[in-house]
Amino acid sequence: MENQVLYDLIIIGAGPAGITAGIYAIRKKLRTLIISKDFQGQVKWAVSVENYPGLPDIKGMDLAKKFEDHLKQYGAEIVNDEVIKIGKENQIFELITKNGDRFISLSVIIASGADPRPLEVPGEKEFIAKGVTYCTTCDAPFFKDRPVAVIGGGNSGVKAAIELTHYASKVYLLEFQEKLAADELEQERARHNEKIEIINSAALKSIEGKNKVERITYEDVKSKQKKNLKVEGVFVSVGTQPATSFIKEMVDFNEKDEIVIDPKTGQTKTAGLFSAGDVTDVKYNQIVIAAGEGAKAALSVYDYLRNLKK
Numbered sequence: 151m152e153n154q155v156l157y158d159l160i161i162i163g164a165g166p167a168g169i170t171a172g173i174y175a176i177r178k179k180l181r182t183l184i185i186s187k188d189f190q191g192q193v194k195w196a197v198s199v200e201n202y203p204g205l206p207d208i209k210g211m212d213l214a215k216k217f218e219d220h221l222k223q224y225g226a227e228i229v230n231d232e233v234i235k236i237g238k239e240n241q242i243f244e245l246i247t248k249n250g251d252r253f254i255s256l257s258v259i260i261a262s263g264a265d266p267r268p269l270e271v272p273g274e275k276e277f278i279a280k281g282v283t284y285c286t287t288c289d290a291p292f293f294k295d296r297p298v299a300v301i302g303g304g305n306s307g308v309k310a311a312i313e314l315t316h317y318a319s320k321v322y323l324l325e326f327q328e329k330l331a332a333d334e335l336e337q338e339r340a341r342h343n344e345k346i347e348i349i350n351s352a353a354l355k356s357i358e359g360k361n362k363v364e365r366i367t368y369e370d371v372k373s374k375q376k377k378n379l380k381v382e383g384v385f386v387s388v389g390t391q392p393a394t395s396f397i398k399e400m401v402d403f404n405e406k407d408e409i410v411i412d413p414k415t416g417q418t419k420t421a422g423l424f425s426a427g428d429v430t431d432v433k434y435n436q437i438v439i440a441a442g443e444g445a446k447a448a449l450s451v452y453d454y455l456r457n458l459k460k
């Protein structure tokens with residue numbers, strides 16, 4: 151079905167960046183539409199968030215819900231769909247969604263964030279939802295009294311391992327490098343937890359089983375020796391990759407496939423097309439930063455539209 155409303159702004163994505171942009175835009179009385187696949191973004195994968203000001207210890211899911219409620223309080227127009235294409239003609243952007251709908255707008259903020267980076271080892275794809283998972287918060291309770299492995303020793307991986315000890319019988323934490331990359335505080339918590347066994351210099355080679363995960367094979371990077379671990383769950387936590395499949399020509403990308411923006415405004419190389427949060431080349435990927443970048447992009451859109459309409 152066609153939608154002929156000409157929006158001032160369409161925001162793609164309802165993670166911290168998109169939601170904050172939405173709050174700012176609506177408060178500026180811009181006719182704003184938010185199109186998003188979901189309402190939590192990556193925040194849903196955060197077991198606990200301890201660095202968002204004013205909320206010293208909150209579950210990722212609960213913080214995401216607070217963001218969503220705040221946005222909805224302003225009566226935001228929201229479409230639950232996935233943008234698959236953007237074009238621009240005569241100052242007007244056209245967005246096409248997976249459901250086949252078409253939306254038009256004078257400006258766009260891309261706040262599509264990032265998706266989990268896959269391991270790309272044999273068995274990963276086959277065993278998704280059969281033991282392989284990317285979301286500890288969602289899936290940890292399914293592994294009660296079972297041995298599991300977490301792949302990746304950054305902050306997210308270490309937090310995931312700690313969370314899993316509330317359910318699993320044993321948690322192997324595999325890190326490719328010689329030592330964990332997580333903050334020292336998180337590392338200490340993991341080291342002092344009897345259920346966690348940290349295995350450094352471990353390169354995961356395969357995930358195996360019959361109908362579900364039964365074991366993993368990793369290689370000791372130093373000795374080149376291959377070893378097996380009997381696990382029923384594999385929690386993947388090896389970083390993210392920017393979600394940009396719907397946009398090719400209208401923006402520049404850096405070497406990490408992130409959208410290049412003007413750091414002062416969030417503007418991309420196309421007039422009226424802005425971007426914010428983890429999908430951009432902003433240096434640090436954090437909730438508070440994505441939210442700030444979303445606010446900046448929305449204020450820049452406001453200035454852009456004022457000039458456009460003059």
Ligand SMILES: Cc1cc2nc3c(=O)[nH]c(=O)nc-3n(C[C@H](O)[C@H](O)[C@H](O)COP(=O)(O)OP(=O)(O)OC[C@H]3O[C@@H](n4cnc5c(N)ncnc54)[C@H](O)[C@@H]3O)c2cc1C
Binds near residue numbers: 167192435
């Ligand atoms: C496991 C984990 C733990 C973390 N813990 C913390 C923490 O403790 N503290 C912290 O500050 N940060 C943490 N982070 C980082 C933080 O979650 C991100 O920096 C932040 O969520 C980025 O916000 P964003 O809005 O840019 O993108 P995202 O949160 O990725 O949101 C993007 C949104 O866009 C939607 N979307 C994507 N593509 C499309 C499309 N084509 N059409 C429509 N919608 C689309 C997605 O569905 C999603 O809703 C963590 C990240 C992970 C993965």
